[in-house]
Amino acid sequence: MKHTISVLLQNKPGVLSRVTGLFSGRGFNIDSLAVAETLEKDVSCLTLVTHGDEAIIEQITKQLHKLIDVIKVTDMAEHDHVEREMALIRVKAEAGTRAEVLRVIDIFRGKVVDVSPKSYVVEVTGSKTKLQAIIDIMRPIGIQEIVRTGGIAITRGKKF
Amino acid sequence: MKMKGAQAFVKCLEEQGVEVIFGFPGGAVIDLYDELLRTPKLTHVLVRHEQAAVHAADAYGRVKGEVGVALVTSGPGATNTVTGIASAYCDSIPMVVFTGQVPTMLIGNDAFQEVDIVGITRPVTKHNYLVKKPEDLVPTIREAFHLARSGRPGPVLVDLPKDVIGAMINFPDPEPIRMRTYKPTYEPHPGQIEKACKTMLKAKRPVLYVGGGVINANAADSLTELAKKLDIPVTMTLMGLGGFPGTDPLSIGMLGMHGTYYANMAVANCDLLIAVGARFDDRVTGRIDAFAPHAKIIHIDIDPSSISKNVRVDIPIVSDCRHALTAINVWFDQNKEFSKKAAKEQHKAWHKQIKEWKSKHPLGYVEESGVIKPQFVVQKLHELTGGNAIITTEVGQNQMWAAQFYQFNKPRHFMTSGGLGVMGYGFPAAIGAQMAAPDQIVIDIAGDGSIQMNIQELATARQYKCPVKIAILNNNYLGMVRQWQELFYDKKYAHTTLDVAPDFVKLAEAYGAVGLRATKPSEVEPVIKEALKAKNTVMMDFVISREEGVYPMVPAGKATTEMLLV
Ligand SMILES: Cc1cc2nc3c(=O)[nH]c(=O)nc-3n(C[C@H](O)[C@H](O)[C@H](O)COP(=O)(O)OP(=O)(O)OC[C@H]3O[C@@H](n4cnc5c(N)ncnc54)[C@H](O)[C@@H]3O)c2cc1C
Ligand SMILES: Cc1ncc(C[n+]2csc(CCOP(=O)(O)OP(=O)(O)O)c2C)c(N)n1
Ligand SMILES: [Mg+2]
Numbered sequence: 001m002k003h004t005i006s007v008l009l010q011n012k013p014g015v016l017s018r019v020t021g022l023f024s025g026r027g028f029n030i031d032s033l034a035v036a037e038t039l040e041k042d043v044s045c046l047t048l049v050t051h052g053d054e055a056i057i058e059q060i061t062k063q064l065h066k067l068i069d070v071i072k073v074t075d076m077a078e079h080d081h082v083e084r085e086m087a088l089i090r091v092k093a094e095a096g097t098r099a100e101v102l103r104v105i106d107i108f109r110g111k112v113v114d115v116s117p118k119s120y121v122v123e124v125t126g127s128k129t130k131l132q133a134i135i136d137i138m139r140p141i142g143i144q145e146i147v148r149t150g151g152i153a154i155t156r157g158k159k160f
Numbered sequence: 161m162k163m164k165g166a167q168a169f170v171k172c173l174e175e176q177g178v179e180v181i182f183g184f185p186g187g188a189v190i191d192l193y194d195e196l197l198r199t200p201k202l203t204h205v206l207v208r209h210e211q212a213a214v215h216a217a218d219a220y221g222r223v224k225g226e227v228g229v230a231l232v233t234s235g236p237g238a239t240n241t242v243t244g245i246a247s248a249y250c251d252s253i254p255m256v257v258f259t260g261q262v263p264t265m266l267i268g269n270d271a272f273q274e275v276d277i278v279g280i281t282r283p284v285t286k287h288n289y290l291v292k293k294p295e296d297l298v299p300t301i302r303e304a305f306h307l308a309r310s311g312r313p314g315p316v317l318v319d320l321p322k323d324v325i326g327a328m329i330n331f332p333d334p335e336p337i338r339m340r341t342y343k344p345t346y347e348p349h350p351g352q353i354e355k356a357c358k359t360m361l362k363a364k365r366p367v368l369y370v371g372g373g374v375i376n377a378n379a380a381d382s383l384t385e386l387a388k389k390l391d392i393p394v395t396m397t398l399m400g401l402g403g404f405p406g407t408d409p410l411s412i413g414m415l416g417m418h419g420t421y422y423a424n425m426a427v428a429n430c431d432l433l434i435a436v437g438a439r440f441d442d443r444v445t446g447r448i449d450a451f452a453p454h455a456k457i458i459h460i461d462i463d464p465s466s467i468s469k470n471v472r473v474d475i476p477i478v479s480d481c482r483h484a485l486t487a488i489n490v491w492f493d494q495n496k497e498f499s500k501k502a503a504k505e506q507h508k509a510w511h512k513q514i515k516e517w518k519s520k521h522p523l524g525y526v527e528e529s530g531v532i533k534p535q536f537v538v539q540k541l542h543e544l545t546g547g548n549a550i551i552t553t554e555v556g557q558n559q560m561w562a563a564q565f566y567q568f569n570k571p572r573h574f575m576t577s578g579g580l581g582v583m584g585y586g587f588p589a590a591i592g593a594q595m596a597a598p599d600q601i602v603i604d605i606a607g608d609g610s611i612q613m614n615i616q617e618l619a620t621a622r623q624y625k626c627p628v629k630i631a632i633l634n635n636n637y638l639g640m641v642r643q644w645q646e647l648f649y650d651k652k653y654a655h656t657t658l659d660v661a662p663d664f665v666k667l668a669e670a671y672g673a674v675g676l677r678a679t680k681p682s683e684v685e686p687v688i689k690e691a692l693k694a695k696n697t698v699m700m701d702f703v704i705s706r707e708e709g710v711y712p713m714v715p716a717g718k719a720t721t722e723m724l725l726v
Contacts, residue, residue, distance in 0.1 A: 010341055013290070018282060025283045055468070062465035068287040068307065071341045 002031070003057050004083055004153045007046040007064055008071040011037065015069045019046060022067065028052065028060050032085075032150025043071065047152045076153045083153040086125045088113070089135070092142030093120045101141060108134045119144060165297050165325040166195040169258075172301040173202060175334060178229050180205060180220060180595050182213035186233020188260025188273065191325050205595060205624055207588065208616040210237050214244025215585050215614070216592030218253050219552060219575040223596035225378060227254045227308045234260040235273030238319075239280065243582055245315045246284040250579025251399060252372060254313035256304050263323040264292055278319050286314030294327035306337045311344030312463040313376055344462060348479035348487050356434075356458045356475050357491045361498060363432035363456075365510045366392045369415065372399030372578070373437015373461060373481050380404065380571040382485035383436060389492055391504045393514055395423040397438050398563055399578045406567030407547070412514060413523060416444035417714045418560045421521035424712070424720040426514050427452050435459040437481045440470040441579070450719030460484045521712070521725055523564055531705040532681050534558070534633040538565035541603060541631060544688050549601040550593045552576065554586040554610030556640035558633045560710040562605040584613025587630060591617060594626040601629070601692065608634040609658060618671035621697040629691045630699045632664055635706045643709045647724070668699035677701040 009015050016035060023030050031049040038045045050060060057075065064073045076083065093101045098120075105112060105122050108130065114121035124134055128151065135146065163171070169192055173181065180203045185193045196204050207213040213230040221228030228248075232241055238259040248255045262271040267290075278290045287307050289300050297320075304316040360366060374383050380403050387394050387410050394404040395415040404411055413420040415427055427433065433455040438444070445451040451471060459466075459473040460481055467476045477484050492498050525535045538561050541549070551566055552575040553559040559576055568574050575593060577585035590604040604611075611632055621628050635642075642656040665675030674696050678687040684702065691698040712723040 013292075014278065014282070017279070021282050059465065059469060066463070066465055068339075068342055 001053070001057075002049060002051045004047060004049050004076040004081075004151055005061065005064070006074045006076060006153055007048065008038070009044045009046055010069040010071060011042050011044045012069055015044070016046070018067050018069060019048075019064070022063055023050075026059075026063065028056065032148070034150045034152050047150070049151045074155070076155070079155045081153050081155045083127060083151050084125050085128055085131055085151045086123065086149045087131050087135070088147045089122045089124065089138060090119050090144040091122060091138050092118065092144060094118055097141050101138070104134065104137055110134065161331045162328055163331055164191070164195075165294055165327050165329055166191040168298055168329055168331050169301065169320070169325060170195050170199050170202065171331060172298055173229065174199075175302075176227070176305045178227075179203060181229040181231055182207055182216040182220070182592065183231035184210050184213060184233070184237060186235075186237050186260060186273070188234035188237075188262065188322050189231065189320070189325075191322070192231065192258075192260075192320075203595070204231075205591070205620065207620050209614060210240035211244050211584065212588035212591075212614050212617050212620065214241045214248065214255070214257060215582070215588035216595070217255055217257075218244065218248045218251075219589035219592035220596045221254050222375075222575050223550060223572055223593045225572065227256055227305055228592065229256050229258070231258045232260070233273070234262055234277075235275050238275055238277040242281060242284065243580075245281055245317065247577045247580040247582045247585060248315040249284045249286070251577065252313050252376060253315065254308040255315040256301075256308050257315060257317045259317060259319050261290065261319045261321040264321045265323070267321065277317065281317050284315070285317050286312075288317040288319070290319040291321065291324050294324050294329045297324055297329060298332055302334070303337060303339070306339075307342070311342070345478045346462070346480040346483050348460070348477050348484040350487070352475060352477045353484065353487045353491060356477060357488055357495070359432060359456055359458065359475060360390060360434070360488075364506060365430045366390070366432040366434060366507070367426050367430040368392050368394045368404075369397075369427065369433055369435045369438055370394055370400040370403045371397045371436065371438025374400055374403035375437075375571045377437060377462075377481035378571070379437070379482035379485050382482055382489060385489050386485055389489065389500060389503075391500070391507050391511075392434070393426060393511070395419070395426065397441070397444055397578075398576060400438060401563060401574045402568035402571040405569040407569055412518070414563055416441075416720065417446070417716075418564065418710050418712065419720075420523050420564075421712050421723055421725060422514055422517035424714065424723060425517045428719070428721045429513075430455045433457045435461075435473075436485065437461060439466045442470070445470060446714045446718055446720040450721065524726060525708075526726065528705060530680065532678060532684060532702055534561045534635075534702070534704045534708055535565050536681065537631065537633060537684055537702050537704070538562055538605065540684050540688055541605070542566045544685070544692060545601050545603070549573070549603050550575070550597060552586040552589040552593060552602070552604045554604070554606045555581045555583045556607045556610060556638065557635070557643065557708070557710050558605050558607040558610070558639075560640075561633065564710075566605070583607075583610035587611060587614050587628075588617050588620075590628040590630070591621050591624070591626050594628050595624065602626075603629045603631055606630050606632045607639060608632055608636060608661060608664075609638045612662070615667070618668065618673055618697065618699075622672050626697060627695055628697050632699065632701050633704050634664070634701050635704050635708065636661060637706065639708075640710070642707070646707070646709070648715070664699055664701040668697075671697075673697040673699055675699050675701070677703065679703045
């Protein structure tokens with residue numbers, strides 16, 4: 001099963017390779033990975049999407065915890081959370097297709113962030129399924145390049 | 161107080177209570193060595209290969225229950241430590257390794273003798289550091305020792321650039337280490353203790369499965385108390401030997417691949433397995449689904465990632481072994497439902513069953529007239545040292561015979577490379593052990609193959625007047641591999657015959673040590689006696705029955721009940 005795991009890390013040199021080395025060394029999967037700083041400047045948040053059965057996910061969280069620079073590990077599956085991913089897509093947009101491309105972008109609430117005579121660069125955010133859907137639709141039109149961030153996630157605020 | 165980095169380094173070691181370090185110099189650490197000259201209280205043991213420094217530090221730490229320390233130079237000095245560090249990592253041994261590094265401004269430039277040792281050792285250390293700023297030197301060393309010795313112990317590496325140890329720094333006052341991200345759990349959860357105790361109270365066929373964590377935690381006494389209170393048979397892993405007296409009637413010896421028939425049968429048939437500081441290694445479990453299939457499992461371990469890693473556990477207790485065992489002992493002492501007599505009665509049939517297994521297939525070997533049996537040598541070593549020697553081993557058959565036949569009665573008396581299985585561990589480890597316990601008898605039970613992997617340490621042993629005894633069980637084979645070839649490869653002995661071998665007696669003599677040889681059973685005792693009398697380093701060459709095998713044996717991947725017997 002797919003799991004999104006959020007890891008708070010002490011922002012020290014080499015800390016990322018400790019995490020990725022753990023995954024490669026123990027044969028765990030990384031589907032995607034996103035890292036950036038948090039409100040505290042010494043602390044980074046790393047979100048990684050992985051998959052495996054329950055026992056594997058349990059080992060992944062335990063092994064992450066064991067890394068000395070790791071502050072906190074949260075398996076988002078155990079929390080009510082919001083998850084997003086962003087994609088930048090350079091899609092062919094020539095005389096005949098420009099209008100259709102714009103329509104698709106609109107439906108998916110994307111944004112055109114770069115315009116050139118023969119292409120657009122489109123920014124879309126959403127769940128993995130939403131991104132997959134727009135990609136599937138645009139593919140026949142002609143996608144030149146895609147760059148995706150990988151998932152990031154945050155727990156929802158308390159309801160009461 | 162202002163001082164040079166090198167001086168601060170030495171001061172830190174003193175602050176940590178370090179008395180002996182093992183090392184080998186080079187350009188990058190020449191300042192540290194210069195400083196050591198001015199520190200007579202700190203003994204530096206000059207090894208002849210950096211790998212040996214790490215193994216020696218490993219055993220030194222194990223004997224003393226402290227952190228072992230090694231110091232080497234950059235580049236090749238650092239890479240030579242990797243095997244030793246990996247071995248300590250696999251066995252959870254507390255250790256700090258200091259490596260020299262090129263000056264910070266040269267790092268990343270492919271400078272002379274530069275390697276990214278922090279990168280290389282990341283997967284085999286508990287943690288490691290590159291000290292980039294002089295002011296970080298002292299806090300980093302303090303943190304390194306704290307990490308090495310606390311929680312689940314392990315090796316920590318500190319990489320020291322030459323300019324950092326050359327810089328002038330302020331020596332900060334010691335302060336308690338506070339790490340935001342690292343807080344090992346020492347105290348057991350009372351609810352889990354209660355659950356575990358209630359389960360133990362009901363068990364009819366319990367077994368205590370004891371590992372290296374009991375030794376680490378200095379918990380042998382509490383464990384022995386529990387076993388006797390509840391009348392529970394005890395089996396130990398290779399790393400747990402000495403955690404419970406091997407000659408006690410409750411001991412059923414080692415379990416696993418080369419464990420006793422009765423220990424493996426007991427585990428396979430028990431209704432409760434109480435794992436204490438053991439990590440369900442595949443050498444122990446054999447085929448996983450056939451391991452303790454009828455048992456509820458209680459697992460005490462300080463490292464949550466050890467729990468339910470290989471085998472599902474019913475009652476996990478994340479805690480230090482000693483704290484948990486003490487809590488369990490107290491629970492039984494205060495519980496009115498519990499009586500020693502009733503426990504004895506409740507386990508009576510179980511003990512009878514184990515006794516039957518034991519008499520059916522006791523640990524043993526077939527005697528042959530005129531040839532020396534390796535097991536006999538180990539038994540003689542036990543007898544002539546009163547079972548009190550510190551034993552180190554190499555790897556292979558020699559290691560297993562040592563484990564099976566030298567019945568260890570005390571913790572911290574058996575040092576072996578268990579998880580990584582490093583040939584060449586035993587001799588430098590014996591030197592480390594002897595430095596830690598100058599008045600004790602230290603014996604390396606060795607194979608003729610392994611001993612050659614760190615034979616150069618004869619010079620170290622002589623230089624520091626370590627009266628270490630090496631007992632080579634010489635089968636002129638890479639015996640353990642040969643045994644697998646005999647059993648599973650149709651006796652095709654591919655490259656396991658050591659066609660050219662040194663004359664070990666002459667070799668010892670070349671280093672100024674004593675060389676002795678026994679070729680007949682009757683010579684075994686006189687040779688050991690002479691070795692034990694000698695004040696010098698002694699190498700004993702026991703020419704043993706060449707194709708002797710280690711039995712029982714659970715073939716890899718088989719259930720532990722599918723043992724090949726003598
Ligand atoms: C040729 C060869 C053959 C072998 N055959 C066998 C065999 O037949 N049988 C066998 O048993 N082994 C055998 N081994 C050794 C085997 O590979 C493992 O090293 C060994 O089984 C591991 O022992 P352990 O489970 O006690 O774990 P250790 O490696 O000693 O680990 C200790 C465990 O205790 C925990 N711990 C540490 N400190 C504490 C503390 N203070 N409190 C609580 N928990 C703590 C750790 O987290 C860890 O989980 C063999 C090795 C070789 C090289
Ligand atoms: C460094 C290293 N290389 C290879 C091995 C694989 N290995 C395990 S036991 C063994 C044979 C050891 O021979 P010897 O030291 O003579 O011991 P014996 O088994 O004959 O007692 C070998 C090659 C190892 N454990 N370590
Ligand atoms: Mg041999």
